[in-house]
Amino acid sequence: MSIIIAGERSGVGKTTVTLALLAALKARSPHRIQSFKVGPDYIDPMFHSYITGLPCRNLDPVLTSENYVQSCFTKHSSNAAYAIAEGVMGLFDGATGRDDTASTAHIARLLNVPVVLILNCASTSRSIAAIAHGYRTFDPRIEIAGVVLNRVGSDRHLELLTQALEGLNLPILGVLRRQSEITIPDRHLGLIPTAEMASLPSIIERLAHLGETCFDWDKLLPLLKSSNPASVISSPKNDKFITKPTIKPQIKIAIAQDQAFSFYYADNLDLFAEMGAELIPWSPISDVALPDHVQGLYFGGGFPEVFAAELAANEQARNSVQRAIAAGMPTYAECGGLMYLCDRITNFEDATFPMVNILPTVAKMGKRLTLGYRQAIALQDSPLVKIGDRIWGHEFHRSALTETSDRPLYALQGYDSHLSYPAEGWQKHQVHASYVHVHFGAQLHLLERFIATAASNYSLLKL
Incomplete structure (x- = not known):
């Protein structure tokens, strides 16, 4: 199986969580890790590829098509031990704002893979359960496999959050405390690209340590192991999703x-x-x-x-x-x-x-x-x-x-x-x-x- 990392909204830490997950997984496993990025982003995939050593693949049904997204995912996840996709914006935020076209939820449905939802826990305690419940039930076609609690302030704060979520039977797959030690600098179009960051190796090392210590790996690993996606993706008719070239000039x-x-x-x-x-x-x-x-x-x-x-x-x-x-x-x-x-x-x-x-x-x-x-x-x-x-x-x-x-x-x-x-x-x-x-x-x-x-x-x- 594979997962898509989704946020309740933009700015909740999708990239940090994804990079920590990839870095820790790379440190603990010699196997191939294939990453994907929902949407037209160029810079986040650079960080994925820096960690995994494999090109990150964009999943964008507007720039390509639904069929292409399915075929691309199948092709590149099939020979990897683990497959992880980073979402875009909030889980249900689409290209127009009126529906979820090209959203993380749209891609999750196309690929029939579960979502790991990142929740911003700053300035909230029991209300986190209402937020999680709303996301879980908003679209019954989406499977939310668990949540990652980000920006947790203290042990007492974590206790309150955990108690609030108990009744939902929704696994907590990770807990990230409020921290400022890991900062990836940005500028006018997003993160600064990897080629410009002399400090990147040390940042990735800290991300790997964060990932190793903040995730519940016993629950996560079964979700991450790549397998042949659902039959809707691997059916014979979908072999035509990626058009074959018709000319071959050298x-x-x-x-x-x-x-x-x-x-x-x-x-x-x-x-x-x-x-x-x-x-x-x-x-x-x-x-x-x-x-x-x-x-x-x-x-x-x-x-x-x-x-x-x-x-x-x-x-x-x-x-x-x-x-x-x-x-x-x-x-x-x-x-x-x-x-x-x-x-x-x-x-x-x-x-x-x-x-x-x-x-x-x-x-x-x-x-x-x-x-x-x-x-x-x-x-x-x-x-x-x-x-x-x-x-x-x-x-x-x-x-x-x-x-x-x-x-x-x-x-x-x-x-x-x-x-x-x-x-x-x-x-x-x-x-x-x-x-x-x-x-x-x-x-x-x-x-x-x-x-x-x-x-x-x-x-x-x-x-």
Whole structure:
């Protein structure tokens, strides 16, 4: 069996509990531990993978599909000894707030796995039973296997909480006291990524100790042992949930991977390889040129605004990218990648740094957070889309462009189709650049088009 770690609401400690569980499990077991993250998050999965040594897989039915979520979970949990998924927001909080679509509860139902519910016990005692009872009965289709009591203040506080929960016959699977010794620093888009944290090994060591001492392992381990999920997931018809690639050109794609560019879905990287495209990592911060003999460029999201000075200082790399794009190299850039291709980036301190200068606009950081699922309708052909294509993606950024394209790439709608947003994105040369992050899992035709474009254009490039 597997579990999903859920919170009664955001901010109750889902990530801390999940990391403590993974770290303790890794310390006590040599077996494979597969983790998952509900939703479009990039940073939490980095911490999962740092601990487990395996790529964390995102489970998002909006960016992909319900069938894809089931197939992905089955594929990656089937050869692991333990499988753990970290939820998103509160247990029943979905994409719109009006229903639980894309919520932790939605994923729990799809996978038929039990929920471990984290309760914030600060400033409450007997009322904790009413909260737990409400979550347990709100949707009878959800099995809550037990609770983890977080922010418990004292032995007396724990005694009161335990007495209150006794009548519910709901196992207490863990108790975390109020503590400030373990703090993972964050900034404007969430936790600071693992590659930037020199103190991470010691933090993980403390998390492992916390996990070893705060969980009831006799109750937890039987829940954690991965097994073949319910028949609804493993039935023969579901073998078609992950579309098989239809083209297999042997080409090389340069992928920007360093402290500035680290937001990539593990499934997307796998799909490139499954389709015969070799991803060649390179660093726009430290490498002076693109890798040799590449036929396409891939810039994911990340924090180019934080490393704008370093990116600007590497003029050779910027010139190398500019020459390749001007020569017609197919390029896919999302969010942080789009910012790097702009004329300049202006950071939070209002300092401005030159970038690649392919897109005639400035990416300027601000206080406003743009966040949410988007249905993007293609207004232009690009290496990724054809006019009229409708794809699902996700926006998450605090920058805005000072100039927009006079021929925008996308018209945007929210998850609710009646919500519309300003058209955005750029198509220039053979560049597809947008703030919208895309998961290729259930939209494989996009990746096929990009790889085919890279393969067909390579013979025309003269760098």
